[in-house]
Amino acid sequence: MKMNRFMWILFISCTPLVSLQAGLLVNGDFNTGDFSGWWTWAADSANQSGQIEPVTGYTYDGTPNSKLWSASSTWQMTLGQEFALAANTPYTLSFAYSGRWTTWGSVGISIDYSDSNWTWLNYEWISLYNQQPAPNTDGQWLLYSGTFTAPAGTANAALKIKAADWTTVYFDNVNVSIVPEPATLLLLGLGGLALRRRSA
Ligand SMILES: [Ca+2]
Secondary structure, eight states, X not given: OOOOHHHHHHHHHHHHHHHHHSOSSTTTTOTTSSOTTOEEEOSOGGGTSEEEEEESSSOSSSSOEEEEEEEEEEEEEEEEEEEEOOTTOEEEEXXXXXXXXXXXXXXXXXXXXXXXTOOEXXXXXXXXXXXXXXXXXXXXXXXXXXXXXXXXTOOEEEEEEEEEEEEEEEEEEEXXXXXXXXXHHHHHHHHHHHHHHHHO
């Protein structure tokens, strides 16, 4: 099918959206099989109070994911990553997670906002479960999707996945992407209409 000028304009207009929608996190799906792009912080693993590791034995979609386990009410096992983030702009955070063998644990995600000099400004806390059993049954994965907006002055952010108390939790497909603006969505809609008309 030959593209007419209108379709080319649409194609070019929509191209930036594709790159904008690409995830801002490196290796958010952990499919490298390691923690490339991430850093980990586990307290006192010599005393078996917690650990963070890439795993393939219990999966969301058959691919590698990350496992955090904690046996400490004092320390939060943390899996984190920094990335550039614009202020006053809505972003979507999504991921899959699954808690196991939990009797009384706490798991959540912190998004820390910093300015261009990495001076801390504020943070957002997303609690997945707090001093209670995981909300899923064994073998079941839950999907989270939420929107957040960084305050004025934000230039950088740190995403921190945290586990504390007595729990084991798995994460996969952690993704942060910009929410498309309504004007861009409208353009995409028009593009879809134009394609449908043309093929009709
Ligand atoms: Ca994966």
